[in-house]
Amino acid sequence: MTAPLVAVRGLTVDFGGGTQDSRAVDAVSLEVAPGEALGIVGESGSGKSVTWLAALGLLPAKARVTGSVRLEGQELVGAPRGDLERVRGKRIAMIFQDPSSCLNPVHRIGRQLVEALALHRGLGGRAAEAEALRLLDQVGIADARRRLSDFPHLLSGGLNQRVMIAMALAGQPDLLVADEPTTALDATIQAQILALLAAIRRDTGMALVLISHDLGVVAENVDRVAVMYAGRLVEEAPGADLFGSARHPYTQGLLAALPALTGPRRRLTAIPGTVPEPGTMPAGCRFAPRCPVAETRCATVPPPSRTVGFLHVAACHRQVEAGLSVWSLPRAAE
Amino acid sequence: MSALLQANDLRRHYRVRSGEGFFAPKSVLRAVDGVSLRLERGRTLGLVGESGCGKSTTGKLVLGLVPPTSGTVRYRGQPLPPVGTSAWRGLRRHIQMVYQDPLGALDRRLPIGTQIEEPLSIHEQVSPVERRDRARAAMESVGLQPHQYERYPHELSGGQRQRVVLARALMTSPGLLVCDEPISALDVSIQAQVVNLLLDLQERLGIAYLFISHDLKVVRQVSHDVAVMYLGRIVEQGEAESLFATPAHPYTRALVAAIPTVNFGGGRQRERFLLQGDPPNPVNVPSGCAFHTRCPFATAQCRAETPTLQPLPGGRMVACHRVHEPALGVAA
Incomplete structure (x- = not known):
C-alpha cells in the first residue's frame, strides 16, 4: 500500500469535563491514501464531523484534542497556527x-x-x-x-x-x-x-x-x-464489502433500517432505543444498550478493533459471521 | 361512494413583488396550480417533489389552513366549511397535521401529557380523569412510557417528540392525517421506528395519510399511491411500486435516478438521468410544460402547450406530450 496522505492515530476530542463519558471522539484511527x-x-x-474539524484545528479552544493527525508525516495536532x-x-x-x-x-x-x-x-x-x-x-x-x-x-x-x-x-x-x-x-x-x-x-x-x-x-x-457511532469508529471496509457483508451489528442495523427503492416492500428493521447523549456514554461498547446480541462483557469492556477481512475492520466482541445479520435473529425483533 | 378526501382543481396563487424595492410591480406566484387528489379511507397518498413545488401548500389547502384561490376540497363528500367557522373547527378534529419539526410543534413549557390532552379540551366535553386515561392510552399506542406523561419536550429525544405529536394528533380519532416531512428531521436509525409506527397505526385504526416528503424511498415504503409535483402541478400519479419501478414522466425518471441507493450486489443497474440546471423560479414559470427548460426530450409543442394528466394503461396518470413515444426509453 502507498504511504497515506493523511494518517489519524488515536484522535480523541473532549468537550468540557474531559471525563471518559463526555468524549465527542474517542481514539479514532483512520488513513486516507492519495x-x-x-x-x-x-x-x-x-x-x-468533529473528527475532521479537530484534525484541521477548527474546534473552539475549550475542546481538548489529543492523539495524532499526520499529513504526509507533518503533525497537525498542536501544530503552530x-x-x-x-x-x-x-x-x-x-x-x-x-x-x-x-x-x-x-x-x-x-x-x-x-x-x-x-x-x-x-x-x-x-x-x-x-x-x-x-x-x-x-x-x-x-x-x-x-x-x-x-x-x-x-x-x-x-x-x-x-x-x-x-x-x-x-x-x-x-x-x-x-x-x-x-x-x-x-x-x-x-x-x-x-x-x-x-x-x-x-x-x-x-x-x-x-x-x-x-x-x-x-x-x-x-x-x-x-x-462511526457515538464518537467511536465501529467498522471500516471497502464499499462493496461494507454494504455487502457488514460485520458490526450497528452497520447491519443501519442497512436493515433503510427502505429500498426497488424490489418488494418489506417491513423495516428499526434499531430500538436512541443514540446515547454525551455525558451518559455506556462504559463498554457504546452500542451495547441497543444491540440485539450484546453479552455481559459488552456492557463493561470496550471492544477492540479486529481485522475481519481484507482491509475490513470491525470493533465488536461478538465476532459476527460473514453473511449473517444479527437483526434477522429472533431476538432482534423490535 | 364518495372518497374520504377529494380535492378538485385546487389553486393557490400569491401576489409577490417581482423586482426589488417596495414599488416594484406585482406578479403572481402559482404555488399550487390545478391539483386534484383523491384519497380513500385507510390509504396513503404520497406527495413528492423538490422544494418549492407546492407540496406543503397542497397539504395546508387540504386542511383549510390556507384558503384556496379556487377549487374545492371535500371531506367524506362534504365541502370544507370556511376557515374559522365552528363547522370548520368541528371538522378539524377529523383531519390532523404532523409537521417536520416536533420541537417547533410542541410547547416547551408544558408537560407532554397536558399537550396530548389538549385536543380533547378543544373538541370534546370530557372529565379530566377520562382525558388523562385517553392520553395515556394514546401514549401507549405510539410507544411512549406512562412515566413520560410528566416530562417536558426537551427531556425527550427527537423520535420520542415525534411520537408525542402523533399521540396528540390521534386523540380525536382522526380519519386523515396530513404528514408534512414527518421523519426528515430524525436520525436514520430512528426514521425506521417512526415509519413502522405510522404503518402499524394505519393498520390498527384505519387512518388515511397524505404523506408529504422529498424522500422517495420513505414515500415508497409507506404509500399506496404517489403523486409527483413539479412547480405547482402534478406531473405523474400512480401506484407506488410501479411508479418507482417504471417512472414515465421525464421529471419522475430524473428524480428516481437521482436517489442515491445502497446496492447490496455492487454495481448500479438503474438508469443514469442527470438533469441540467436548477428548477425555474416559481414566479416565472416557463410557458407550456413547466419542465421543458430542463427536459432532454422537449419539443416546440412542449414549449407552447401545457400538457394535462392523461391516463396510461395500468391506471398511471402522466402529464407529458411525448410519453407515448417509445424512443424516449433511451435517455439523451
Whole structure:
C-alpha cells in the first residue's frame, strides 16, 4: 500500500469535563491514501464531523484534542497556527452543508474567489481573475463572467455549493473534506453536485473525505467507508464489502433500517432505543444498550478493533459471521 | 361512494413583488396550480417533489389552513366549511397535521401529557380523569412510557417528540392525517421506528395519510399511491411500486435516478438521468410544460402547450406530450 496522505492515530476530542463519558471522539484511527475517496457515515453526535474539524484545528479552544493527525508525516495536532494556516485550504480544503452561510453575503462571488486565490496561490490582478473564471467554469457554472459580480443571495443553493467547491479548489488541495455537501440540496441538484465532485477527482487526482448520514450517497461515491457511532469508529471496509457483508451489528442495523427503492416492500428493521447523549456514554461498547446480541462483557469492556477481512475492520466482541445479520435473529425483533 | 378526501382543481396563487424595492410591480406566484387528489379511507397518498413545488401548500389547502384561490376540497363528500367557522373547527378534529419539526410543534413549557390532552379540551366535553386515561392510552399506542406523561419536550429525544405529536394528533380519532416531512428531521436509525409506527397505526385504526416528503424511498415504503409535483402541478400519479419501478414522466425518471441507493450486489443497474440546471423560479414559470427548460426530450409543442394528466394503461396518470413515444426509453 502507498504511504497515506493523511494518517489519524488515536484522535480523541473532549468537550468540557474531559471525563471518559463526555468524549465527542474517542481514539479514532483512520488513513486516507492519495487520491482515495473515503466515506464517513454516522448519525448526529457520532463525531464524524468533529473528527475532521479537530484534525484541521477548527474546534473552539475549550475542546481538548489529543492523539495524532499526520499529513504526509507533518503533525497537525498542536501544530503552530502558522503551520496550520499553510495546510488549511491549501493542502486540505473543507466544504460544509449550508453553502450560503459559508459565503460572505456582502461581498461579490468574484471578490471572495480572488481572496482565496491570493491567500493560497499568491495570485493577483488579471491572473487571479482569469483563474477565478477558470474555476467557476470547472465547477460547471454557466456564464461565469457575469456570476463573478453576483452576490451569494442571487444564486440558488446548488450554485452556491458550486461556488464553495470552486473556492475549495482554489488552493489546489490534495484532500477535500466534504461535510454533508448535499444535505441541504434538492435531489436532482444533489445528483449534479456529486457528479461534479466525481469529475473533479477524475481530473485532478484529489482525495476526498465524504461525510454523510446518507448511506446511499456514500455507497455511490466512495471507495472505502468508515462507520462511526457515538464518537467511536465501529467498522471500516471497502464499499462493496461494507454494504455487502457488514460485520458490526450497528452497520447491519443501519442497512436493515433503510427502505429500498426497488424490489418488494418489506417491513423495516428499526434499531430500538436512541443514540446515547454525551455525558451518559455506556462504559463498554457504546452500542451495547441497543444491540440485539450484546453479552455481559459488552456492557463493561470496550471492544477492540479486529481485522475481519481484507482491509475490513470491525470493533465488536461478538465476532459476527460473514453473511449473517444479527437483526434477522429472533431476538432482534423490535 | 364518495372518497374520504377529494380535492378538485385546487389553486393557490400569491401576489409577490417581482423586482426589488417596495414599488416594484406585482406578479403572481402559482404555488399550487390545478391539483386534484383523491384519497380513500385507510390509504396513503404520497406527495413528492423538490422544494418549492407546492407540496406543503397542497397539504395546508387540504386542511383549510390556507384558503384556496379556487377549487374545492371535500371531506367524506362534504365541502370544507370556511376557515374559522365552528363547522370548520368541528371538522378539524377529523383531519390532523404532523409537521417536520416536533420541537417547533410542541410547547416547551408544558408537560407532554397536558399537550396530548389538549385536543380533547378543544373538541370534546370530557372529565379530566377520562382525558388523562385517553392520553395515556394514546401514549401507549405510539410507544411512549406512562412515566413520560410528566416530562417536558426537551427531556425527550427527537423520535420520542415525534411520537408525542402523533399521540396528540390521534386523540380525536382522526380519519386523515396530513404528514408534512414527518421523519426528515430524525436520525436514520430512528426514521425506521417512526415509519413502522405510522404503518402499524394505519393498520390498527384505519387512518388515511397524505404523506408529504422529498424522500422517495420513505414515500415508497409507506404509500399506496404517489403523486409527483413539479412547480405547482402534478406531473405523474400512480401506484407506488410501479411508479418507482417504471417512472414515465421525464421529471419522475430524473428524480428516481437521482436517489442515491445502497446496492447490496455492487454495481448500479438503474438508469443514469442527470438533469441540467436548477428548477425555474416559481414566479416565472416557463410557458407550456413547466419542465421543458430542463427536459432532454422537449419539443416546440412542449414549449407552447401545457400538457394535462392523461391516463396510461395500468391506471398511471402522466402529464407529458411525448410519453407515448417509445424512443424516449433511451435517455439523451
